[in-house]
Amino acid sequence: xxxxxxxxVLSGYRVVELASERCAxxxxxxxxxxxxVIVVEPPEGCATRSWEPYAKDExxxxxxxxxxxxxxxxKSVVLDLDNSSDAQSFRSLVASCDVVIEAEPLxxxxxxxxxxxxxxNTNSELIWTSITHHGRDGADPxxxxxxxxxxxxxxxxxxxxxxxxAPIRGGGNQAFHTACHYAVPSILAALLWREGSGTGQLIDVxxxxxxxxTTEFATLWWLNGESQVERxxxxxxxxxxxxxxxxxxxxxxxxxxxxxxxxxxxxxxxRTWIEDLGLVKQCGVYxxxxxxxxxxxxxxxELDDDPLAGEVFHAGRExxxxxxxxxxxxxxxxxxxxxxxxxxxxxxPDEMIADPHFIERGxxxxxxxETRNARYTHPGAPYRFSNxxxxxxxxxHLGEHQAVIDNLSG
Amino acid sequence: xIKSAPxxxxxxxxxxxTGQLAGAGATKILAAFGAEVIRIEDPVHxxxxxxxxxxxxxxxxxRGLEAGGAFNNHNAGKLGITLNLREPRAxxxxxxxxxxxxxxxxNFAAGVMERLGFGYESLREIRNDxxxxxxxxxxxxxxxxxxxSWGPIAQAVSGLTHTSGLPDLPxxxxxxxxxxxxxxxxxxTAILMGLLHRQRTxxxxxxxxxxxxxxxxLNGVATLDATVNQRPMRRSGMPNSNRSQxxxxxxxxxxxxxxxxxxxxxxVRHDEDWKALSxxxxxxWSTEKRWERLQDRVSDESELEQRLAAWVITHDRREIAExxxxxGVPAAPVLKPQxxxxxxxxxxxxxxxxxxxxxxxxxxxGLPVSLSETPWSVTRGAACLGEHxxxxxxxxxxxxxxxxxxxxxxxxx
Numbered sequence: 090x091x092x093x094x095x096x097x098v099l100s101g102y103r104v105v106e107l108a109s110e111r112c113a114x115x116x117x118x119x120x121x122x123x124x125x126v127i128v129v130e131p132p133e134g135c136a137t138r139s140w141e142p143y144a145k146d147e148x149x150x151x152x153x154x155x156x157x158x159x160x161x162x163x164k165s166v167v168l169d170l171d172n173s174s175d176a177q178s179f180r181s182l183v184a185s186c187d188v189v190i191e192a193e194p195l196x197x198x199x200x201x202x203x204x205x206x207x208x209x210n211t212n213s214e215l216i217w218t219s220i221t222h223h224g225r226d227g228a229d230p231x232x233x234x235x236x237x238x239x240x241x242x243x244x245x246x247x248x249x250x251x252x253x254x255a256p257i258r259g260g261g262n263q264a265f266h267t268a269c270h271y272a273v274p275s276i277l278a279a280l281l282w283r284e285g286s287g288t289g290q291l292i293d294v295x296x297x298x299x300x301x302x303t304t305e306f307a308t309l310w311w312l313n314g315e316s317q318v319e320r321x322x323x324x325x326x327x328x329x330x331x332x333x334x335x336x337x338x339x340x341x342x343x344x345x346x347x348x349x350x351x352x353x354x355x356x357x358x359x360r361t362w363i364e365d366l367g368l369v370k371q372c373g374v375y376x377x378x379x380x381x382x383x384x385x386x387x388x389x390x391e392l393d394d395d396p397l398a399g400e401v402f403h404a405g406r407e408x409x410x411x412x413x414x415x416x417x418x419x420x421x422x423x424x425x426x427x428x429x430x431x432x433x434x435x436x437x438p439d440e441m442i443a444d445p446h447f448i449e450r451g452x453x454x455x456x457x458x459e460t461r462n463a464r465y466t467h468p469g470a471p472y473r474f475s476n477x478x479x480x481x482x483x484x485x486h487l488g489e490h491q492a493v494i495d496n497l498s499g
Numbered sequence: 500x501i502k503s504a505p506x507x508x509x510x511x512x513x514x515x516x517t518g519q520l521a522g523a524g525a526t527k528i529l530a531a532f533g534a535e536v537i538r539i540e541d542p543v544h545x546x547x548x549x550x551x552x553x554x555x556x557x558x559x560x561x562r563g564l565e566a567g568g569a570f571n572n573h574n575a576g577k578l579g580i581t582l583n584l585r586e587p588r589a590x591x592x593x594x595x596x597x598x599x600x601x602x603x604x605x606n607f608a609a610g611v612m613e614r615l616g617f618g619y620e621s622l623r624e625i626r627n628d629x630x631x632x633x634x635x636x637x638x639x640x641x642x643x644x645x646x647x648s649w650g651p652i653a654q655a656v657s658g659l660t661h662t663s664g665l666p667d668l669p670x671x672x673x674x675x676x677x678x679x680x681x682x683x684x685x686x687x688t689a690i691l692m693g694l695l696h697r698q699r700t701x702x703x704x705x706x707x708x709x710x711x712x713x714x715x716x717l718n719g720v721a722t723l724d725a726t727v728n729q730r731p732m733r734r735s736g737m738p739n740s741n742r743s744q745x746x747x748x749x750x751x752x753x754x755x756x757x758x759x760x761x762x763x764x765x766x767v768r769h770d771e772d773w774k775a776l777s778x779x780x781x782x783x784w785s786t787e788k789r790w791e792r793l794q795d796r797v798s799d800e801s802e803l804e805q806r807l808a809a810w811v812i813t814h815d816r817r818e819i820a821e822x823x824x825x826x827g828v829p830a831a832p833v834l835k836p837q838x839x840x841x842x843x844x845x846x847x848x849x850x851x852x853x854x855x856x857x858x859x860x861x862x863x864x865g866l867p868v869s870l871s872e873t874p875w876s877v878t879r880g881a882a883c884l885g886e887h888x889x890x891x892x893x894x895x896x897x898x899x900x901x902x903x904x905x906x907x908x909x910x911x912x
Contacts (some may be wrong), residue, residue, distance in 0.1 A: 098696045122692060140746040142724045154727060155745050158719035223845040224869070231772075231829040235743070235751060239764035240831035242839050244753065246674030247663060252760055255753040256833055257671040260662030260740035261718045268867075270684035275868045277691035278507035278532045282873050284698050285510070290872035298846050298867025301839060305520065305650075305675035306556075306569070311836035312850070312862045313556035313568030318674070318836065323660065324651065326674035334651070335669055343670055345655040347647075390554075422656075431647035435670055437732035438658030438718035439725030441711075446643040452712050466726040471713040472689045473638070475619070476704040477696055 097123020098477045102280070103186040106163070108135035110262070111192035111296070112220045113159035115269035119188070119276070120162035121470070121481045127186070127493055128163045129179065131170075134487045144461075150487050160484035161456065161467065167488040170201055181497040183208045183215065188276055192220040195229040205291050215289040216279045220268050223297040232296075237264040241300025246307045246318060246326035250333075256320055267303050268296040335435070336410050342418035347425075347432035349405040351389075356381025356401070358428035359408055372411050377404035442468060456483050506533025507873040511694060514593075514600035515539065515577065517686075518549030520676060521650065521710055522606030522634055523573035524683025529690060530576035531866050531875040537596065537891055538574060538882065542581035542912060546884050561858040564884060571881045572863045575853050579882025580891045584615050586911045593617065594625050595896050601697070602630040602690055609635050609644045619705040628703035630693035634686045638709030648710060650676025657714030662721060662738050671740075681717070682710035720745050742800070749796040753833060754808050756816035762833040763816040765807075765823060769793065775826040780810050855880030888912055 100123040106116035108130045120126035128135070134150050137159070143152040166182075168175040180203070183189055189205075191198065198204040205217040219225050222232050238244050238258050248256040275292045283289055302308070310316040310328055318326040323335035323345070334346050350356045360378045369375050380401050392399045409432070413421055422434040436444065442453050454469035470479035511534040517523045523538075530536040540546035545564060547553065551573065553564040558571055582589045597603060603622055605612055612618050612633065622629050633639060636648020651672070654660045660672035689706040697703055715722075724730045732738065743751040743766065753764045767773050770793060777785040784806050790796055796803055811819060816832040823830035834843065840850060851865045858880070866875045885907075892898045892912065906912045 096700065098692045101699075118688065137746075142720070142728060142730070142745060144727050146728065154723040155720050157727075158723055227845055230824045231827050232831070233743075233748075233751075233766040233768065233829045235741075235753075235764050235766045236829045236831035239753065239762075239833045240839065240843075242834065242836065243673075243675075243677075244762075244764065244833050245835055248671050248674065249668065254665070254668070255741060255755065256762055257663055257665070258741055258753065258764070259659065259673050259677065260738055261659070261721070263677070263717065266717055267681070267684075270681060270688075271866065271868050274528055274532075274684065274687045274691055275870060277688065277695055279870065279873070281511075281691065281695050281698060282505070282507040284695070286505070286872075288872060290870055292871075293869040295846070295867045298849050301846050301849055302864040302867055303677065303680045304836075305677075305680065307675065307836045308840065308864060309569045309572055310556045311840050312572070312864075313558050315837070316556065320671075320674050323670050323672040324674070325676070335672070337669070343661075345651055345660070345672075347649075347652055426643065426646040429647070431649065431652055433648070433652035433655035435655045435660050435672075436658050437661045438715065438721045439731050440733075441656060441658045441715050442722055442726070444656075446637060446641045447712065447715065450638055450641040450709070450712070452715060465723065468716045468719050468722050469712070471685050471708070471716045473707040474689075474693070474704055475706070476702060 096477070097480070098474065099124035102188065103127065104188040104190060105129060105182055105186045107191040107193055108137070109192040110137050110159075111265050112190045112269060112272070113137070114266055115190050115218070115220070115272045115276070116163060117159055117161055118269065118273050121479050123477070126163040127182065127490065128160060128165050128485070129168050129182070130165055130487060132167055138487070157484050158467065161481040163485055164490035164493060165485035165488055166491050166494050168494070170203060176201060176203060178494050178497065179203055180208060180211070182494065184211050185497060187214065187280070188216045188218065190218045190220070190272065195221060195225065209289065209291075213289060214283055214287060216276060216283065216292065217289070218272050218276055218292040218294065220272055220294045220296060223295045225293045234258070234262045234264040237296050237300055241297050242304040242307055243300055246304055246320055248320035249322045250330070252320070264296055264300055267299040268294050271299050332406070336413045338413045338418035338421055339415055340417035343435035344413055344418045344421055345433040345435060346406065346409050347430065349402065349409055350381065350430060351384075351387045351402070353382045353384055355429055356384070356405060359405065359430070362424060362428060363408065363412070366415070368415060372408060374404040374407045374411070377401060378408055381405065442466065454481055456481060458483055504874050505872070506876065507870065508532040508534035511535070511602075512600045513537065513690070514596050514603045516603070516605035516607065517634070518606065519551060519649070520569070520573055520679035521682040522604065522686065523549070524680060525634070525686035525690065526577060526604055527573055527575060528683070528687040528866065531877050533873070533876070536577040537600070537887070538577045538579045539582050539593070540579060540884060542583050542885065542910070543585070558855070558858050558861040565855070565857045568861070571853075571855060571858075571861055574881035575863045575877050576879055577882060578887040578891065579885065580888050581885040581912045583911055588906065588911045590616060592892065592896065592912075596891070597622060597625045597629065599895065600626070600629070601694060602632065604632050604686070604690060606634040606686070608647065609633075609637070609639050623703070626703070628697055628701055630690065630697055630703050630706075632686060632690050632693060632706040632708060634682060634708040634710065636710050638712065639707045650679040653678040653682065653710040653714050656711045658718050658721070658732070659714050661732065662718050663740050664738055665741065666736050666739050678710050678714045682708070682713055685713040747793060747797055749793065749800050750803050750807050752804060754811040756811055756814055756819060758816070761816045763811060763819050764831050764833060766829040767796075768829065772828045775828050776823060779822050779826055782810065785810075851877050853878055853880040856886060857883050885912065
């Protein structure tokens with residue numbers, strides 16, 4: 090393997106981020122890959138510093154776990170943009186940077202003379218990224234992650250077979266994440282283009298648009314055939330109701346049965362496992378599984394046309410459900426996967442990070458909190474670069490890097 | 500003549516093995532930004548490794564291998580060639596293509612590229628500064644590396660399924676492959692970071708992307724609550740993802756309105772929002788003092804939700820949302836696919852019509868961003884199987900027409 094590079098992917102780039110829950114992930118993704126990301130906070134600190142939960146449940150500016158997660162590897166400076174001297178510092182800071190990321194209320198920066206239109210004159214290489222509700226030319230309705238996911242499509246597809254139960258917003262503020270997931274590739278493409286052209290530009294990211302193009306079949310079935318998908322418990326929303334894919338295992342944990350066996354090797358592996366577990370007599374579909382030996386591959390579209398294929402396919406599904414009543418979810422997951430069948434244990438986020446596979450890969454990432462004399466485990470890298478590793482250090486204290494401002498020229 | 504706008508990635512060429520959504524979704528973004536994405540398919544299986552090729556939903560009245568709407572959507576703007584990599588001559592041609600490409604991308608199961616003879620070390624021998632990005636469920640190393648995955652499995656294992664639902668019910672999960680979309684976004688990010696690093700240093704590299712790990716970064720606050728506070732997510736009353744725990748908001752949820760399966764989402768961020776909402780409701784219960792403070796609303800949240808539900812059910816979802824937004828309170832109807840795609844003017848630029856060589860015009864998704872100097876562009880549908888063999892093998896790699904014809908006859912392409 091080549092030796093590890095002395096520089097990170099984004100080292101040398103300076104990014105100025107106006108602190109906001111809507112764009113924090115974009116800054117984090119760049120900071121953890123080596124960019125110098127300077128998050129600009131108001132004197133009282135970013136609003137998310139007051140978001141629960143707190144470390145050790147003690148409220149305080151430096152204790153929000155939301156702040157800790159979303160602001161790793163960044164620097165913090167305090168600027169009161171309503172104050173003319175601080176506004177001038179902000180201008181100087183922007184003049185010194187490569188990328189600005191902001192999700193301010195529409196019109197706020199413009200009214201202060203601190204928007205793209207005013208600041209790009211002094212820095213023609215500047216890449217300015219706005220994350221807005223539905224574009225800088227649009228309106229700016231009061232909105233949250235919940236309302237964007239509701240009107241943007243995802244909520245319609247998530248929920249339960251029983252449609253008397255409300256549709257569901259998936260957890261984790263994913264509307265903000267998805268907007269950031271479009272902002273970052275756009276910024277990187279703009280940086281690549283700037284390397285050749287020497288010219289910056291304005292990137293305008295629509296949160297509502299990002300949600301709209303992140304709904305998979307809800308959109309695809311409408312664009313192609315004008316069919317409306319319907320929500321279904323723990324599985325894809327589709328125009329027709331499908332069979333359940335989620336079971337509760339012997340230890341009470343939920344399990345995604347994925348794709349049941351479809352060829353003779355898989356049927357044989359499943360049968361042999363039932364034999365090894367001494368469960369042949371209790372398994373009502375064991376004899377039907379033997380018929381699986383006749384199939385090289387059962388196509389899902391053939392199930393209705395070939396009664397035997399349908400019966401064998403369903404026996405495979407039932408055999409997995411049967412095993413689930415006897416085994417804890419983890420054993421079922423590893424056992425089926427080792428036998429070639431795609432399936433998944435339904436972990437909570439904290440269970441995922443404690444799983445042996447992810448530990449062996451180094452996904453749990455310990456960060457030093459030197460002022461607390463402690464080290465805490467964070468989720469690690471979403472990708473592994475062979476030469477330029479991802480790295481994350483603790484989120485900054487409020488104004489911890491104010492010297493950046495003092496050192497600005499002009 | 501109007502000079503067309505430049506494209507950000509107009510000098511980038513991708514040698515692309517991706518399929519499905521988790522991989523193809525990534526290179527679709529690069530193609531929209533102007534990269535020349537050359538997608539390679541197996542002529543023996545007619546490209547059906549990609550399970551979305553030639554399956555419903557169909558584009559219009561068309562049927563068959565080229566008519567899959569999802570395939571057309573995820574591969575819009577790319578070129579398509581065929582290579583039967585069981586044949587030594589096909590491997591030679593692939594080596595030639597890699598030599599003139601900036602990046603190689605794939606989302607096969609772990610180890611497939613090695614078995615084909617095109618693992619990272621082999622790719623580097625062809626082109627030392629190649630950027631290679633692999634994307635699969637569990638990554639290239641570790642005990643689960645051979646495990647199979649698709650969106651719902653990465654979602655289940657990472658915690659995304661668990662954190663989506665209501666207490667005392669099974670997980671609702673995500674009603675679509677959120678992690679195929681998002682795995683694709685991370686893959687696009689990784690490719691572009693690799694290219695940018697190479698542009699600045701001349702150095703290529705391999706990026707090992709595991710979709711389940713990318714997913715594991717998306718519930719960081721819940722993870723930290725466990726690692727810092729020893730408070731596991733699996734506890735009484737949780738998850739409840741229609742409520743808001745970080746930050747605390749109440750009421751915060753989705754309630755049924757008048758009409759068949761019609762719902763409205765309302766988020767009361769703070770006491771001022773509540774004041775505005777209680778004014779809009781304007782019933783004796785809503786103006787009671789007991790609801791004025793967030794902590795009180797949180798501690799009696801279930802009762803508050805019941806009262807709100809009883810009010811909401813008698814109203815129209817759009818009317819409620821409009822009145823609340825006018826009063827400054829975040830609210831939105833839960834929009835159905837037709838409503839957001841056909842009638843929401845705020846996102847009208849997202850849906851673009853492409854020309855497909857065989858099936859004609861079709862609608863696909865564009866990008867939810869606008870770049871002032873290098874706008875994205877999606878104009879061509881997915882390539883037909885081997886549609887660009889003449890261009891790639893002829894113009895790019897310099898083969899003669901007869902040679903290309905005999906390669907096709909011999910089953911090499």
